[in-house]
Structure formats: structure tokens, C-alpha cells
Amino acid sequence: MEIHPFWHGYPELNHQLIKVDQVIHSHIRIKDKKIKAIINEVIQSGGKLLRPAYALLCSKIGSDQDQDKAVALAASLETLHLATLIHDDVIDQASTRRGKATLHDLYDNKFAIYAGDYLFSVCFSILSEYSSSLSNIAYNSKSMQKILAGELEQLHSRFQPPTSVKNYLSRISGKTAQLFALSCFVGAVESKASKQEVRRAWNMGHYIGMAYQITDDILDYQGDGDKLGKPVMTDAEQGVYTLPLIYAMKDDPTAIAKILNKKDQLSKQDLEQLLICIERTQGIEKAQNIARRYTKKALQQLAKLPDGDYKDTLHELTNQLLKRTT
Template identity: 80%
Template sequence: MEIHPFWHGYPELRKRLAKVNQVIHSHIRIKDQNIKGIINDVINSGGKLLRPAYAILCSEIGPEQDEDKAIAIAAALETLHIATLVHDDVIDQAETRRGNATLHELYDNKFAIYAGDYLFSVCFSIMSSYADSLSTISYNTRSMEKILSGELEQLHSRFQPPTSVKNYLSRISGKTAHLFALSCYIGAVESKASRQIARRAWNMGHYIGMAYQITDDILDYLGDGEKMGKPVMADAKQGIYTLPLIYTMQYDKNAVTAILDKEEPLTNNDINQLMNLINQAQGIEKAQNIARRYTNKALQQLNKLPDGDYKDTLYQLTQQLLKRTT
């Protein structure tokens, strides 16, 4: 498959990410060719492969570097990510993902759930073949628990008043940041980096994931619907209230509540009113400031990692993520 255009400026990393996809496809062992084709289409659906990219880059931190193992572990992490997205779409009843119809829309919820479960099993199949120790698999298992608990928290909080920045940050820590942290950590551990260095890689990944999700949520308000692959303010329409709207709720609770407490779905007029309130409250600017703070924290951790060519790529990539428009 064609690697996302995001990586055109990183030719060497782009080649490795192509190998990541090859490893994933090689582990899809389903006799029914129609079902196998459907699963392969999900894998080829156009993701940026950010988590495997961070795993590969962090595999250069330690003194022992094995490219084949790094690519395989990156493939396992990406498979885990895809599996969570398939389940996430079922929970949210999302109609599209990256501009394409979601699996449950094309087939049904049961099919999508089993497909996601199958991808979870593929993740552990790849990981068990290449990880040096059970501790890596154990970290992966605990991370799956953390990610899924974050999804459950988001599901439970849907259509609840968006009042707490702390709760929002806790939710995205499990939902998104944990897998970024895991990717950086496992890359470092499997290259035999010291415990202290691996912990710094974990912290860096956590901060990157926090900044990434906040930026992603901001784009839900600002982004081009066609480029994003989903309608603008899709999260708010689904009752998922993110940082710009939380800040707006703190600014004018009565006005926001009057719109969100309606029993019927949000109309275009409701969306326009919310956007006006968000602009008045500077909700987007405040959220962007938080994303910058997390990015700066990530770069501080990056600066403490051992020297190497990988650091320049990590720095450039992390800065680019905050500035993205899709």
C-alpha cells in the first residue's frame, strides 16, 4: 500500500514503515479470502503510522539495534492501534474513518467487533515472536487495559456536562497518550537502553500523545471535513466534549448548557452558536496553549536522551505534529 504523504519528507523512515505494513499483512492468516480482503482493507485505510514510527526511532536509542525486530514490534503496536479504532467506531457509531465507510457501517457491529478482536490476537502473535522478554508483552497487555478503560470512560461521559479539564486530560492519557508512550518505551527497551533512559522515552511518548490528541480535538472544530475524513464538530454531535468546549463551559456555562441540554441532535445553527461561544471564550487558543506545553515537555525529555541521528528526526516529527491541519 501507499504510505501516507505525511512521510514524504522522511524517506528512510518511509521505507521502514512500508515494511511495517508488510509484516502486518503477513500475519493475517484467514482462510476465507473475502474476510481476509476486508481485514487487509482496514489495514490499508490510510493511517499515518505515527506510533510505529516512534517505536522505530526509539529503537535506535540503545546500544543493541535490530531493524527486523524493531519493525516487527512497530507492526504489533500498529495492529493494536487499528484494533482499538475498529472498536472505537462501533462504540461511537461513526459512519466514516479517514474518509472511508467504517467496518460496522459496511457490515454490522458483530462483524466489526470480531474483526477488532482478531486484530488484537494478531498484535500478540507478532509481539510474542519478536519480543526479547515477557515483560514487553506484559507492558503491552497492561497498556491494552489502559487504552480500553480510557475508551470506556469516554463512552460513560458522553453527553455529560464538560466541566473538568482534569477529567479530560485523564481520559486522553489512557485513550491516546498511553499507546504513544508504550511505542517509545518498547523501542528503547528492546534496544537495551537503560531503565532510566527507557523511562525518559516513555515520558516523551506520553507528552507527545497528549499534545497529539489535544491537537486532534482542536481540529474537530477547525479542520476541513474532507481532509479530516469526518464532519467538523463530529465529536460534539456525538456527545464527546473536548478541551475547547470545556474552556467555553467555564467561560459561559449557561449559554453552553442551553445548547447541549436539548434532547434533539445538534443542528447547524446550534453548531454555529457553539463556535461563536468558543471564539468568545478563546477556547481554541487555550487548548492550543496546553498542546504547546505538552510538546515542550516532550522535547525536554527528548533532549535528555542519548545523542544520535534519530533525535533530529524525533524533534522534527514532534514539532510537525503540533502544526498539522489533518
């Protein structure tokens, strides 16, 4: 089974992520072969498996080195992530994800929603088999609530004037950072790491998730649509106003507001003009500085964790995420 080429330079992780993929597939228990094949195709859609990778690396923090359990719990986290992506695409009415047609575009919203719900159930099925305590399952449940609350908040804020950096950071804290933090937490806590180490792993994951989402939002303005697997400037077109645009709005509110007042009627020329405003006000550079700050905070938390080879990989991986172009 082929895992994303991103992991070819990490043979041990590559091997473990293949097992993660196998665990997920083994828990897709649907009698209808066609539906099962469709959901398996979603699982095979080419994601980088970052969240399970962080869970696997953080499973080396404590003294309990149970690889099978670590792989299974990493699989539950990726399943949770896939479920949220399917629901995301329904909310955004996105036609592509990772360069492929989305479930709701191929079939319909109802099919996609139920497929996402099914993957949520698979997540908890795996957790119930492998998590060491009910309290850890409860923690996963609370985290899921925060993730979904972040998604609801983003949906509610669509086409609202992009004036608050604080609100944006709060939104992505729930939408994205929560799952990165949960991945690091699950790996650490299930390896019997100390409470202090678990807290540092959680904080590290939170900061990584914040930097990751900010970088992702920056790429929506300057990325290559073919590499990203979705058209550029999709967020602005759909009324999701992210950090580069928020900074531009602060510096040139009149010009930005004139364009955004058109809401879902933005033309290609409007989007081009929006990008010119963002470039003129250095919105992208300002957003990149915030992403760097969060990455620095993540590496500071990492430095305080117990020594081991896993730390070198975490350090390299976290720096790579900030510099990515896809």
C-alpha cells in the first residue's frame, strides 16, 4: 500500500502509517460493496496523514511503547479527520478535495453526510477497542465537540466583515488546532507520559495546528491550484475570510469592503483586485509572521519533552509544515 511520498524520507513512520491505513480499512464494515468501495476510496484519497503521524511520534514520549495500540489510536484520529473533511465539503459545497471530486459532488449531500457520520462511528469503535480508559474516550468526545463548534462558527461567520484577528484565531483553534493537539495528547497519554509531558505535548500540538491552518490559509492566496487540489482564493469566494485578508482589511478597509460587499457575487476581476490589495498591505507577510510565532512556540514545547530520536523527527516535520507549498 502506497503512502504519501512525503513520508518516504521517514521509513519507520512510513511503515507505521501503512498499518494505520490498514486498521482504518479493517473497520469499514458495510455489507453493500459499492458503498464500502466509495468510502474506502475517500480513505485512499492521498492525504498526508499528519495527525496520525504526530500521534505516533508522541507515543514515544512515555515508557509504554505499545506499537499496535499507538497505530490503532492514530487510525481513530485520522478517521475523525476524514469525517470532518467530508462534512466540510458539504458545508463549503466544494467540488474537489485533493484534486478529486468530493462525495457530495459525485452523489449528493445526504450521502456525504451519512458517510461522514459513519466515519465518526468508526473513530469511536476503534477508540473503544484500544483506549486505556473511559476518561480518554470522554476527552476525545469533548475535543470532537470543539472541532465541530469551530466548523459551525466558521459557517455562521461566512460573509461577515473580516475585522478581528482574535475571532479568526479562536475559530481555527477549534477547527484545526484542536485535532493536532488531540493527536499529540493521545499519543503521549496512552504511552503513560507524565501529566507535565502530556500537557506539553498538547500545547505543542495546539501551536502546530495554529501554524498549519494559517499557512494553509495563506496558500489559498498564493498557492498553485493544481498542487493544492482546489482552486486558489476559494475561501474568499465562499465568504471565509482568513488572516491575510483580515490584515488587509485593517490597513485598507474602504477598498476591501467595496469588494466584499458583493458577498457571493464576486467576479474573477474582484478576486484579482482583492489579491492586489492583500499584496499591497502585506497581508500575506503579516500572516506568515504569526505562523512563525506559533511554530516557534511549538518547538519550545518540544524542547522540554524527554530526549529521544522522535524529537528530531518532530522538529524537522514541524519546520517543514511551515514551509510547505501544498
